[in-house]
Amino acid sequence: MSRYTLPLVVVLGGLIGAGAVWSSERFTSPGGADRARIERVVHDYVLSHPEIIPQAMQALQERQSGETVAANRDAILTPFGSAWAGNPKGDVTLVEYFDYNCGYCRASLPMIADLLKRDPNLRIVYRDLPILSEASRTAARASLAAAQQGKFLGFHDALYAGGPVSDASIKGAAAKAGVTLAALDTGAIDGEIAKNMATAAKLGMNGTPSWVVGNRVLSGALPVEELEKAIAAARGK
Structure with a gap:
């Protein structure tokens, strides 16, 4: 039996009419012959439609990350000092976890600026995540000192404009x-x-930049359109 079979019973039971028992509050797991019949139906369905496996696993991953975001919302959304931009009362917050030595973070700067221009109801929170080098940690300490002094964005832009990160x-x-x-x-x-x-x-x-918007966690230097879709989805909820 495939390792995907049991999780997919819940996902697919209603879809394929496998005879699973639902109530308004819980799913009741069948047993005996009914269980074997359901597993066979799901097994055959998955073999006929293998594309549902990555879809189901992605849905599970998004649900789990959403639960983690909800449990850590204050640590994610509350900026450290002035480490934020955009509308302070925005209806959606996009959080960027970044490292000053990250080339993809640097490449994302125009995209972030574009987002802020396009969306007057967006707030961005910046979270230092110095994972690439000791110089990254030194830069993060200075960045957070700037945030404490209400000068985060000025320092943030100046450091990125100053070339490779160094003490100088x-x-x-x-x-x-x-x-x-x-x-x-x-x-x-x-x-x-x-x-x-x-x-x-x-x-x-596991890398930077990483993003949190709504209950979703995204990774990498993404096209502005992809982040806009995530922002729209968060706004819709």
């Missing part, structure tokens, strides 16, 4: 944004980084 480019971006690195609150900042790391692990993120 970090200090240069801080000077340009008016950020005082000597005032860096290491306790709160390191706590924020640790929280972001823990939340990203719970959400199954």
